[in-house]
Amino acid sequence: MAGPRWKVTGVALLLLALVGCGEDKPVEPLHPRVRVENVQTTDFAAAVSLTGDVQARVQTQLSFRVGGKIIQRLADVGDRVSAKQVLARLDPKDLQTNVDSARAAVSAEQARVSQTSAAFVRQQKLLPKGYTSRSEYDSAQAALRSAQSSLAAAQAQLANAQEQLSYTDLVADAPGVITARQAEVAQVVQATVPIFGLARDGDRDAVFNVYESLFAQPGNQQPISVNLLDNPAIKTTGVLREVTPAVSAQTGTLQVKIALQSLPKGMDLGSVVSASLSGPGKASVELPWSALTKDISEPAVWVVGDDGKVNLRKVGVARYLTGKVVIGNGLNQGDKVVVAGGQLLHPDMQVEIAQELTQ
Secondary structure, eight states, rough: HHHHHHHHHHHHHHHHHHHHTTTSSSOOOOOOEEEEOOOOOOEEOOEEEEEEEEEESEEEEEEEESSSEEEEEEEOTTOOTTOOEEEEEEHHHHHHHHHHHHHHHHHHHHHHHHHHHHHHHHHHHHHHSSSSHHHHHHHHHHHHHHHHHHHHHHHHHHHHHHEEETTEEEEOOOOEEEEEEOTTTOEEEEEEEEEEEEESSEEEEEEEEGGGGGSSSSSOOOEEEEEEEOTTEEEEEEEEEOSSOOOOTTEEEEHHHHHHHEOTTTOOTOOOEEEEEOOOOOOEEEEEEEGEEETTEEEEEEEEEETTEEEEEEEEEEOOSSSSSEEEEEEOOTOOOEEOOOOOTTTTTTTTTEEEEEE
């Protein structure tokens, strides 16, 4: 008789347990804890350390004005030259022949002028006495004027031939340093082909190649420190003088020239130098890498609203730094951005702020 009694008692206990479970309070939803950063916009200017070299402000390509065969070279790369110094010579044989021919033509015209001048003088003396006609006098005068004109033309041809002969000497038009040489003795060159590169004495520039994004807007005129790469203790200052308007097709960079105020001892023409350049400041927000996520394919961040709910907001990334990312647009001052704990978030999720930092 004990078996049925135990069965009834077990059923009763099970019913009581079920009734007791139904009386438990409902479990509250779990709000993920996140750490947020209360952002503030600041002016960010990207800075980069560059390497360049010292160049002359004025650089000239020297070439012959006439063609010919080089018979003598009197300068080489690195030589210091003075104004009017002869750097190379062409074979003058052909041009000397032109000078001799022009000189002979001048002598012939001078003889003709002497002859026609004597004839005209005779006509001048005979005409008042009636021993010659007016037409013969006019003919003698015209012959004299023609001979004088021919003599002037011959003299001009001689001067031109002599000038052409002088072009067989390639001379430096200003003092400076030879930086390049493109020809050698016995080489036949054409007129205007560069033979030497001359860096003129005077002002010096530090020249760098810079990415276009750094100079999308005009830079300031603040002094820039330029250091010798091998010995940073040797340094000088300069100001931004020129930024090329066109981007190089080979490197994708702009050429930036910094006018150096002076060259200290040890920093010479061609020395490798370094400088730190920065573009104009732009209102931006710096956030740690952990704050950045994606909205499908575009960069975004989680922003906590006043109601404690999070939502994705697309942003524009201006620059990636070590451990940080610079947000150029999409955020406003005072926004609360999730910087930790955003891995399992979804839109409109209620979150609990564990820590709030002010940038």
